[in-house]
Amino acid sequence: MELITLGLFCAGLLACLCAGVSLLWALLFGLALFLSYGRKKGMTWRELAVTALEGVNEVRNILFTFALIGVLTAYWRAAGTIAVIVCEASALIRPSVFVLMAFLLNCGVSLLTGTSFGTAATMGVICAAIGSALGVPLWLTGGAVLSGAYFGDRCSPVSTSALLVATITGTDIYDNIRRMMGTTFVPLALTCAVYALAGRLAGAAGQAPDLRSLFAREFVLRWPALLPAAAVMTLALARVNVKRAMTVGIVVAVPVCLWMQGTPPAQLLRMAWGGFHAADPQVDALARGGGIVSMLNAAGIVCLSSSYSGLFAKTGLLDGVKNALDRLGRRTSPFFALLAASAASGMIACNQTLAILMTAQLCGGPDVDKKRLALDLEDTVVVLSPLVPWSIAGMAPLAMVGSGAAGLPAACFLYLLPLCRLVFRPRL
Secondary structure, three states: OHHHHHHHHHHHHHHHHHHOOOHHHHHHHHHHHHHHHHHHOOOOHHHHHHHHHHHHHOOHHHHHHHHHHHHHHHHHHHOOHHHHHHHHHHOOOOHHHHHHHHHHHHHHHHHHHOOHHHHHHHHHHHHHHHHHHHOOOHHHHHHHHHHHHHHHHHHOOOOHHHHHHHHHHOOOHHHHHHHHHHHHHHHHHHHHHHHHHHHHHHOOOOOOOOHHHHHOOOOOOOHHHHHHHHHHHHHHHOOOOHHHHHHHHHHHHHHHHHHHOOOOHHHHHHHHHHOEOOOOHHHHHHHOEOOOHHHHHHHHHHHHHHHHHHHHHHHOOOHHHHHHHHHHHHHOOHHHHHHHHHHHHHHHHOOHHHHHHHHHHHHOOOOOOHHHHHHHHHOOHHHHHHHOOOOHHHHHHHHHHOOHHHHHHHOHHHHHHHHHHHHOOOOO
């Protein structure tokens, strides 16, 4: 019965993916399946409902954080923060080191914004346009963009995936980031070396387009626009609570929007919910986004997926899989077993959020070192999910830059990180 239930759940996920509909429908289908399985095991409907709600209750704090991230990213766009960062960063690009710079610039933007999709939609799209003008193969640019986008998605203090990992493991996000830095250096250095060599072999030539004149149609591009980002990063370095740091970032962005960019107060309120939209179509294609609405899908996935955790524990649905992983871990290493679970979860879940929750459920437990589990999740499932060709985690950013699945082999950082972890065993 366990295999049939899990098989039907996987079929539902694949059906939604093939039909191009939201994975929330598949997750609702999964919830119905798991509730029915629990009923077959003798649990009452009341017990099942309480168990499911207990799982959601464990992640309730992250839902408010998701809302803050939505408002923050909308206001950073309206304040011209993202525009100034993109303009200043793109001015550093030179043909001979374009691929390396594309990776590093996307690393920087994703570290500031904490979003892989937002990074790909702004700096990623710009790098793709510049790369095309310089004659760099689009698949190579796409891989560099994807690597950079998930660099910050993994270790930014305002990243939803980093916050999710910290929440489900009961660890401190700043401590997690500090530990991640220890496992980042070697794969980061190797990735930079690969992209530096690839850039020289690509034979790029020409001149990058002028982005400042484009963004100047919509924004006042002066240094005060950087204050919201500077405030959040400064507070993050001071280890201030993430929600407080983001709240300060929002508060600092408001006067920049009102007085420097001339945003009407009523529009600023609407923007908090619906996100930023520029009047100029070309600017809007690069700068739109953010808002609480943009986080609703992720919040829904987290709520439904979290409801599974208690059901899995009470019904024993995943006990067979967990036992198999335990045996694999004893024959090889616990990290290798978690790596295998991450790859399988990524292929089944088709998105990063559910893959993280599934892997944590399979490899977690009362006897597991929570700090080690958090680091292992960040070094496996967080970066492996985008490498699955049918997962929206990687295909959505690659679609934004126009490379499609051809860019996956060039996303060096995403597979060098777990490979390096297999070789080097970090100390906590």
